[in-house]
Amino acid sequence: MVTTALKLNINSVNITDEQFYQLCQKNSDLKFERTARGELIIMPPVGGESGNREADLITDLGIWNRQTKLGYTFSSSTIFKLPNGGDRSPDAAWIKTERWEALTPEQRRKFPPIAPDFVIELRSATDDLESLRSKMQEYMDAGVKLGWLINPQQQQVEIYRLEKNVEVRNLPTELLGEEILPGFILSLDCY
Template structure:
């Protein structure tokens, strides 16, 4: 069976303003569109049931921790963040520290928030190219994300991205720590069995 990969449109000669990109996304809600820091539009494919279930469980774990600590705000993969270095990206799960979120105006919070999350999770689905996801993780770091986890079921690994450090690659199973970014948050990631 042939896999359908995300569609990338190189727009080097066409420069969409932030408002034009926002309107493109709002006008086409059936598409999951991102924009790389280089300006390429990326139309993402929907995920299957197993990836969607995993993503939801990770968001639930992050949300439960956040409800207990009240330290910030949790976001789903439907949220596009307008990153400071130019990309407009949708992590599978994201968290922003409360005071940073509250510093945004109500208008900024309604549209694509012009802020880099403090923490992101990306879960590689069957249609995701690993190199593209690694580039996306680097965009997050370049824009100020402090901690990111790239979960890779195909290789039974997780890549840990930290501000100012080389990425760390660990085999599954693993108990991930939110470190100082998400105090006392832990996420158990077992081996993926149904890929």
């Protein structure tokens, strides 16, 4: 049985950004997101295989970033306050140094009001593919420049680029960080 995220439409409640932040802080054992349309999403936990794959993705991105010192890497525990109103948490994210350091210390401490430059979403057994595609489109609408939706269930990866059509590749494949993450190469051969 596949367990999907629980969505609650809270548009009529008009929950403020601070109330959403407090909801997340007071329920730290749950993982919340909020779509640009105002739907509150309670995310189910992932299993061991997905958790291990996610950790590998963050590690690869983090190692590249330590070597290049071009920006900041973030885990799936980080919620970004997107310009289009969504509060989203990609499985891995990266932001260019200048953009991150332009935020105030308070903005960096809470849910940063910024769209990452790059995001990765890894589909787990509990994820609905269409919901993830909508989430990826929400990232692009918010200004994310490059995003990868890795789909082990269908042995594919979808590459999202700002203002371009989605490219679909079959696994195994090698992904390049293009001009966003210069020199970053992710080999997806064991999915």
